[in-house]
Amino acid sequence: MRTAFKLKSVTVAAVLAATAYLPLTAHAALFGDDEARKAILEIRAKIEALQHDIDNKADKNSVLTLSDRNDNLQSQISALRGQIEVLTNEVTNAQQRQKDFYVDLDARLRKLEPQQVNVDGQTVAVGVSEQQAYDAALSQFKGGDYKGAANAFGDFIKRYPQSGYAASAQYWQGNSLYAQRDYKGAIAAQQNVVKNYPDNPKVADAMLNIGSSQAELKDKAAAKKTLEQLIAKYPNSPAAQTAKERLPTLK
Template identity: 30%
Template sequence: MHNLKWLIIAGLISLPLTVQAKSADEKIAELEKKIQSLQETYLQNNKDVASAVAKAETVLQDAQALKGAIDVGQHELRTYSTQMDRRFLDLEHRLNALEEQMRILIVQTGKALKQLNPKLANETDAYQAALNQAKEGNYLNAVAKFETFLKAYPKSEFVGSARYWIGECFFGLRDFPRSIKEFQKYIEKHPRGDRIKNALLRQGLAFAELGKSDEAKLFLEKVIKEYPNNDEATEAQGKLDRLNQKPAAPPPVSSVPESSYPEKTLQEERQEQPPPEQMEY
């Protein structure tokens, strides 16, 4: 798995930007097919849930390795193209959704080893439906489904993730004030959540998008300080470096004096002069 990660990283750095994005899309599509196959296996044959758990964990590791490779590629190529930054952000959203799908499947199949629980299945299906909407970019629908899920299953183990994804959806909608607010709800209600660093990073990026550099720097510096060895810290440092860059100086005022040529030609001035008076003899 370690070798796989570095092979992907090397490929991402060495290929052109458009090829990297295409390659990442293809790998994500492969992971999505594997997830769908695992989910069908779970629904059709609960006798093989132990095998499904093992397969799910393997696919999750692959997804995490690919995400790490994309993070490295994004860091290396960040200065080249704002458009590619957005492309990488879209890929990151899709990979986050894939990871979440795998966690759901692992939890679902793991509990099925002990007993089959129809209530748990309904709960998981409701969360999965909301997550699918987020993955497809239907952010408003996703928010509605996540909020419905929180009301229906307030004690679910997916409550924290649902709150986090509401913030992600508003970030995707570029409603940055609402995104900051929703991420703060997640941080306050789940202080030990495993996505705190992600929420802090998103808040920093959202403030930057709003043009509030001072606030953005506070959140980015917090991520770097409290999570120094994480990919989020690397991304935060890259954004912080760009915010700290001095704006380009305005072009110098030309020192060339104004033209000394007359506004009118000699011929034009002569034409404007009155004719000389006729002398009387």
């Protein structure tokens, strides 16, 4: 805008300067026709030269202005591209963190979900805390802490009465009581196995434990009856073989 304004201003000044010489043409007789024409031509030449110079300067200024603007725009574009790259990286990292979070969450939830395990030949669903409680109680028994094991298995049965480990917990509680010489408690625990879980493979061993407990209590008649029932009901079991070996001692 300034360049155009200057251009107009200079042009107007030139025109005014040329107009100032008009009286010369009006009084051409004083100078002669040739001299007047020459003066006009010189003025016109000066005006054209000035106009050309102005145009050149205007073009140069325009080019410089456009170049400066282009450099400025390129700088801004580069800065914006840099910001876009940073934001893109942040978005990518956020998406990855979110993905990792959900993968980890899914893994944690899966760990909390009941797992399919094989217990006494049957596939059952067992919760994480349920499995941990059973394993802890069994570990106590294997470690020789029979009192702690008996209590732990008792707690397990109360907390998880419908557990796939319920029959096993009842059986190991009976063995824990037997190891403490609590024969009456052992009999009661093993009778629950026989009564409540008749199809469980531990029933034969439970009956053997009952017979052994009865023998320890000097109730040979009851012990003999239990062992004979064991042999009749589960003749091919290892428990039945052991019962056959013990029967002669009960006479």
